[in-house]
Amino acid sequence: MLNLLKSSVWHPNTQMKEWESFDKITNGKGIWLIDSDGNKMIDAVASMWCNVWGHSNPQLIKAISDQSKKLQHSSQFNLTTEPAEKLADSLVKTSPGMHKVFYSDNGSSAMEIAIKMALQYWKNIGNEKKTEIATLENGYHGDTFGAMSVGYVPEFFGKFKKQLFTTIQFPVPNKYRMLKGLTINDYQNFCLDKIEKRFSKKDNIAAFVMESGAQVAGGVVIYPKGFQKKISQICKKYDVLFVLDEIATGFGRLGSMLQYEEQKSIPDIVAYGKMLTGGYLTMAATLANKKIYNSFLGEFNDWKHLFHGHTYTGNPIAAAVANQNLKMYKKNNLIKKIQKTSKTFKKFYSEILEIDIVGDIRHKGMLMGIEIVKDKSKKIPISPKQSINKIFFEEGKKNGIYLRTLGNIVMIVPPLAITESELNLLLKRTILTIKSAKSKVV
Ligand SMILES: Cc1ncc(COP(=O)(O)O)c(C=O)c1O
Structure with missing residues (x-):
């Protein structure tokens, strides 16, 4: 198959043939990533789990x-x-x-x-x-x-x-x-x-x-x-x-x-x-x-x-x-703040677990892994050969969140200083994303 990608960048852990283009992120503000067309996505993986205060923090700059x-x-x-x-x-x-x-x-x-x-x-x-x-x-x-x-x-x-x-x-x-x-x-x-x-x-x-x-x-x-x-x-x-x-x-x-x-x-x-x-x-x-x-x-x-x-x-x-x-x-007493904000995840446990492709959720602090399975009752995982990353990424984008799955796990790893209302929004959008990805995954 022809690779249509017009870019010289070789991306990490990526089957390059799967992609025709990559969105260009031009700006970041707080929990938001903004692309060259002005679309905004919540950075649900803290730019590979490292962002603390959100993007463009004036004191860090x-x-x-x-x-x-x-x-x-x-x-x-x-x-x-x-x-x-x-x-x-x-x-x-x-x-x-x-x-x-x-x-x-x-x-x-x-x-x-x-x-x-x-x-x-x-x-x-x-x-x-x-x-x-x-x-x-x-x-x-x-x-x-x-x-x-x-x-x-x-x-x-x-x-x-x-x-x-x-x-x-x-x-x-x-x-x-x-x-x-x-x-x-x-x-x-x-x-x-x-x-x-x-x-x-x-x-x-x-x-x-x-x-x-x-x-x-x-x-x-x-x-x-x-x-x-x-x-x-x-x-x-x-x-x-x-x-x-x-x-x-x-x-x-x-x-x-x-x-x-x-x-x-x-x-x-x-x-x-x-x-x-x-x-x-x-x-x-x-x-x-x-x-x-x-x-x-x-x-x-x-x-x-x-x-x-x-x-x-x-x-x-x-x-x-x-x-x-x-x-x-x-x-800012960040650790105390994380402990408090992190309770927001719990409010969404049952709603996430009800989705029939969700086998398990594992959460601590500002980290949640949502395990996607093919058969919930038998805990049969999605085959590691099936690329679900692109599906979740694209569905996430439609719902205004940036996701990067790891194997069959949807990772929710937001910037540590995310507020409760921002986390509420992120988790609501995550649920919508998993539901809309469902028919494409199994
Ligand atoms: C636990 C752990 N150790 C080490 C690394 C490697 O760090 P880096 O990607 O900065 O090389 C990672 C990256 O995800 C990690 O999760």
Whole structure:
């Protein structure tokens, strides 16, 4: 089939042949995206889950503009900048147990760095045995090779399986798709037992890597209470580093500043991204505790230092906007506001669940995943081969919302500071969209 697309851009995770054109977004204002014809859509996915205050926020724009007039970029190699120092101080202050901040410019890199820190830690302290990484099935940590290895989602990464390093994967208690006859508690204990049995058998695991609070790209699987805490305790017991990915779930997305605090599971290493700059510029950070950091200290020729660095590491404009963003979290009591606004989702649970292609809804904070199924009574999912993204995108557009589905999950991930009335509007439009997409999906 001929590809009629008149554009030089190759779009991410996109079968380009499906598209004849892409709408051009020219402006953004609050929760709204505005295209070149003046059409407005609610940004229902916070521009890939990172927008906090809405588009065109004057205070964030000012922070970018002020810093860009002074210094646009200077490296972190031999030098530092005031915004990067200030941001690292606030991140350490906000993150219990953490000691140092290593900057990068996207979440996948932040996870690569976390993996390198964890593996090198054991070498640095002279332990040559601990070289394996344990993870949860269906986790997602980004699209680079290390991140793909620890977050193996078969549909996404199957083509590269041979090139990825192997990890030891454990099941995740997903309440909607549990083994028959088990309660969620039984299921959770079954998963935890598997981890403990493996850890106690062989002393070769360097780190356990998992998303904090929930798996997002893997289908919005919100962990049952105590699950993450128990894994952190098992890690402590067997001397395995505990590495958390808060890139999608931290900074208020699940209704608390940091999920690891809420889950009482302090990591050795943690990665942040997405919301760090309010969704305005690209920046990520990997934080390590004192034990990890100290293991990297030594004489130059001990070769203990971390061999990692990117051109835009710690970019001062990104750091300046992140500083302003964090200031606004405090000033506006954003986390409390999210907790209150998030209750709006509950009002729509039953109406969404009544739609016969909706199998399940999973919601926490400012994240909702709506699982679309072919057969509700048997929980048969829409085939991963069927592209429902374009259908939902187009139906969403007709209803004035911008949607990007993930597999068979309709993701509702709005800008964190969305108001209750805006969220009401978004959810009403989501219901209309699912209803109108129904006949096209099944
Ligand atoms: C949990 C998690 N980790 C890492 C990443 C990768 O971040 P980035 O897309 O900035 O590379 C994502 C992206 O969605 C994510 O959800």
